[in-house]
Amino acid sequence: MINQPIRLVSSNPTLGCTPITCKDCGVYQLCLPMGLNQSDTSLLDSIVKRKQVYKRGEVLYRVGQPFEYIYAVRSGSVKTYIFTDDGRVQITGFHIAGELIGLNDIDSRVYSCEARALETTSVCEVSIDRFQELVEKSPSIQYQMLKIMSGEIRHNQELMLLLGKKSAEERVATYLLSLSRRFERRNYSPAQFNLSMSRSDIGNYLGLAEETVCRVLARFQDEGLITSQRRQINLVDMDRLKNIARG
């Protein structure tokens, strides 16, 4: 059975993630790096509210709306994207279970991007006001937040490298491997998975035309690197894929 977690909360501690249990939402993984004590996690419990489910295509928030919640994805997936003034769109991230959304905008009163569910998606909405109270009570949680955001900055920088310097093949290979790693961390299969996003979304994210993504995937398939049936992806030769991703 593909894309089914073995145990969603069994994330390997050496990866720097600790599972957090939330009374209101049931068990989920907030993916805060290690370093929280018992009282910290109870504090977290106290502010993590409003479990919510969004269906495919539904919007979590729009640009300019008052910034109210940080979102922790429990299951499913979400895309976030920003706009140019003339309406072009750039997808800035795909977010799967265990990831946080809304970290940009903490210094702002409004959301700077739009978030939309790619499939049926369950999230916990964390009130920013209560979150702010929390971090003032618990410096260690706040320091964990600094770390998470620091990691997000690094992730974005790698994306800048991809967008600025990589060829179409390198981009697609990098993308597949990045997804693979994230699934692996969550105990999904790193070699076989379903894409929840369209070719068009992938292309948008990678700075490519949708047709280019198709062609590259077709080439990868011809060369025996992957098999793909629409959104079902199978990474056959990860090593060669890694070589391509590296350039």
Add this chain to the structure above:
Amino acid sequence: MINQPIRLVSSNPTLGCTPITCKDCGVYQLCLPMGLNQSDTSLLDSIVKRKQVYKRGEVLYRVGQPFEYIYAVRSGSVKTYIFTDDGRVQITGFHIAGELIGLNDIDSRVYSCEARALETTSVCEVSIDRFQELVEKSPSIQYQMLKIMSGEIRHNQELMLLLGKKSAEERVATYLLSLSRRFERRNYSPAQFNLSMSRSDIGNYLGLAEETVCRVLARFQDEGLITSQRRQINLVDMDRLKNIARG
């Protein structure tokens, strides 16, 4: 007199920056958003150490070096950049007076990018250990840090939009206007300034060839949008420039 600040520390409070005086380094602007009280700023003084000067081309830190300091630029400018495995480079940021360097990597033990002075540059090196102690004492400072990093994520996302979706002309126009805004905040002239980075650096940052940057600047000059003499830039028609940047 171009590129001379009227008063370096007179930054308009409405911009969300408060000038911070550091006993060890003299007066400089750390550009922490408003919200610190007197005891916070004394705390900051106590950890901001090691005023340091780097000459053009000198390296502040390299990839893989132990992460020891966050840097606050006092004067001059610094570029930060990352590498692909095969040695390609992507410049991820140019940093001028009042800006912080090293915020990515807080969750890491090593620097993930390299930083190099573009000209004679004075910085304050802030020990990460002492910084961590500080933020545990002062939640308000830490929350300011969250805000700064949140802003950095947003800035990087705009760069992703630029790299993924904008034409060469839009990129260069956006770049010039971004520099202009940053100079303006620091009471430098927003219309006339010197670039401390080469065409090659600009192109690298914007995902363009150096020659393309030249050609676009030449076109802008032909069309009366700017005048440029090598690194001396004069924005003549900001409104049209803004229109181009928007697409």
Add this chain to the structure above:
DNA sequence: CGGACAGTTGAATGAATTCAACAATCGTGG
């Protein structure tokens, strides 16, 4: 079943790159 959407493939086009040659400027050492 049918209409809409998503994905694929081919051919023509184009924006930016690469290659190349040259010009202007910088800076270092005599």
Add this chain to the structure above:
DNA sequence: CCACGATTGTTGAATTCATTCAACTGTCCG
């Protein structure tokens, strides 16, 4: 202070990788 080599910037011509346009197929879901 000047000269000269190195660096940086500029411009033209050829090339290329990805895009755009177009036609078509497969799949999903009401």
